[in-house]
Amino acid sequence: xxxxxxxxxxxxxxxxxxxxxxxxxxxxxxxxxxxxxxxxxxxxxxxxxxxxxxxxxxxxxxxxxxxxxxxxxxxxxxxxxxxxxxxxxxxxxxxxxxxxxxxxxxxxxxxxxxxxxxxxxxxxxxxxxxxxxxxxxxxxxxxxxxxxxxxxxxxxxxxxxxxxxxxxxxxxxxxxxxxxxxxxxxxxxxxxxxxxxxxxxxxxxxxxxxxxxxxxxxxxxxxxxxxxxxxxxxxxxxxxxxxxxxxxxxxxxxxxxxxxxxxxxxxxxxxxxxxxxxxxxxxxxxxxxxxxxxxxxxxxxxxxxxxxxxxxxxxxxxxxxxxxxxxxxxxxxxxxxxxxxxxxxxxxxxxxxxxxxxxxxxxxxxxxxxxxxxxxxxxxxxxxxxxxxxxxxxxxxxxxxxxxxxxxxxxxxxxxxxxxxxxxxxxxxxxxxxxxxxxxxxxxxxxxxxxxxxxxxxxxxxxxxxxxxxxxxx
Numbered sequence: 233x234x235x236x237x238x239x240x241x242x243x244x245x246x247x248x249x250x251x252x253x254x255x256x257x258x259x260x261x262x263x264x265x266x267x268x269x270x271x272x273x274x275x276x277x278x279x280x281x282x283x284x285x286x287x288x289x290x291x292x293x294x295x296x297x298x299x300x301x302x303x304x305x306x307x308x309x310x311x312x313x314x315x316x317x318x319x320x321x322x323x324x325x326x327x328x329x330x331x332x333x334x335x336x337x338x339x340x341x342x343x344x345x346x347x348x349x350x351x352x353x354x355x356x357x358x359x360x361x362x363x364x365x366x367x368x369x370x371x372x373x374x375x376x377x378x379x380x381x382x383x384x385x386x387x388x389x390x391x392x393x394x395x396x397x398x399x400x401x402x403x404x405x406x407x408x409x410x411x412x413x414x415x416x417x418x419x420x421x422x423x424x425x426x427x428x429x430x431x432x433x434x435x436x437x438x439x440x441x442x443x444x445x446x447x448x449x450x451x452x453x454x455x456x457x458x459x460x461x462x463x464x465x466x467x468x469x470x471x472x473x474x475x476x477x478x479x480x481x482x483x484x485x486x487x488x489x490x491x492x493x494x495x496x497x498x499x500x501x502x503x504x505x506x507x508x509x510x511x512x513x514x515x516x517x518x519x520x521x522x523x524x525x526x527x528x529x530x531x532x533x534x535x536x537x538x539x540x541x542x543x544x545x546x547x548x549x550x551x552x553x554x555x556x557x558x559x560x561x562x563x564x565x566x567x568x569x570x571x572x573x574x575x576x577x578x579x580x581x582x583x584x585x586x587x588x589x590x591x592x593x594x595x596x597x598x599x600x601x602x603x604x605x606x607x608x609x610x611x612x613x614x615x616x617x618x619x620x621x622x623x624x625x626x627x628x629x630x631x632x633x634x635x636x637x638x639x640x641x642x643x644x645x646x647x648x649x650x651x652x653x654x655x656x657x658x659x660x661x662x663x664x665x666x667x668x669x670x671x672x673x674x675x676x677x678x679x680x681x682x683x684x685x686x687x688x689x690x691x692x693x694x695x696x697x698x699x700x701x702x703x704x705x706x
Contacts, residue, residue, distance in 0.1 A: 242462075244524075247518065252495060255268075255480055256492065258271050264486075265481050265486055268477070275435045283465075286298075290444075296448055297537065298445035306598030310656060334519045363527075370561055377528050388517070483499055497512050600624070
């Protein structure tokens with residue numbers, strides 16, 4: 233993937249369902265329109281700081297796997313395994329379930345009266361169907377997945393431009409018609425845990441900027457690509473998200489937003505008239521693009537962990553014909569389908585946000601440790617020191633404060649992490665002594681770690697085995 237491919241890929245993943253569902257969650261916890269808009273702006277700035285921090289690591293350790301690979305370099309196998317464990321049990325499947333449920337909700341919403349929720353059975357069946365279909369597409373061809381990602385970007389831009397244009401036009405005609413901006417800070421939350429949870433909802437909307445780190449081996453010239461892609465993508469997305477929320481509040485009151493199961497659909501019903509039916513369709517297409525990108529990237533975490541011996545070696549296999557990690561994709565798809573039994577989408581967002589913030593806290597700390605312990609390592613891109621330090625401090629706050637506001641959410645996440653530690657101690661050997669995946673492991677960070685090269689090595693191994701079979705039978 234080149235620079236344009238990576239920008240399209242990143243924007244496609246980040247601008248998924250979040251901007252269409254998290255407006256309600258951010259407003260609920262922030263308490264007012266004014267504070268919610270500040271949360272959106274600071275969430276974008278914080279995401280950009282995190283993306284630049286991860287960019288230094290991506291150019292220094294150009295191995296697929298993202299946070300898993302970085303923690304393995306900084307802290308060793310146990311930290312990497314726990315990162316991978318929370319990723320495959322909480323973060324990745326939960327994110328995909330949120331996108332799939334949002335897709336299904338927006339597809340079915342036009343068939344039901346305003347402010348009513350579609351029935352659970354068809355909602356979850358449709359969500360399962362889109363998860364399975366996109367898994368099949370990513371198994372079939374990498375090129376087909378990238379083509380779909382590019383094709384979906386057009387309707388995604390179209391729906392956001394429509395919302396922004398109509399909302400700003402209404403606001404310019406008569407600013408007094410919008411009750412949201414009369415007293416924007418009335419009712420603002422004053423407790424730190426509530427504000428931290430509001431940031432959870434906002435940061436979820438920007439989530440996905442680190443997915444490109446999971447497929448760094450499949451990008452062209454990552455040393456040049458990553459700084460450009462991250463800066464351009466996050467800056468554009470932050471501005472678009474902020475203006476989109478202003479457009480929402482120019483038409484809808486805070487109570488309308490809190491009562492709406494699908495904010496974009498309510499917005500369309502209010503101002504777009506006969507073409508309002510197109511809003512849920514375009515939103516669903518946008519969400520499908522994010523889900524497709526996640527399916528592509530997240531399977532590489534499983535693949536990388538398996539070739540280092542932290543998962544069964546069969547998950548490090550790839551298709552000889554299509555050069556895709558088929559077992560890893562099937563594995564992640566099964567996890568996602570299991571999590572479809574969850575009922576509350578906002579609880580899912582809190583689960584994944586806490587887990588991701590904890591992971592990113594450790595990755596940022598790992599970067600600072602590597603700067604101290606490995607000053608001689610080649611760093612093609614070196615971020616200004618204040619960026620990872622500020623990002624680390626804010627992430628610590630976001631991890632600690634929700635302990636009081638969302639104790640159940642934090643408790644579940646910590647229980648999953650503890651279970652992962654037990655599994656690592658009892659069942660998993662150190663990857664340095666593991667031989668089950670040594671044939672697929674790239675000992676140095678070079679182009680030989682790419683999926684296409686591994687497929688060639690695997691194909692040669694199969695040839696050797698089959699040539700040896702007749703001699704063994706004789």
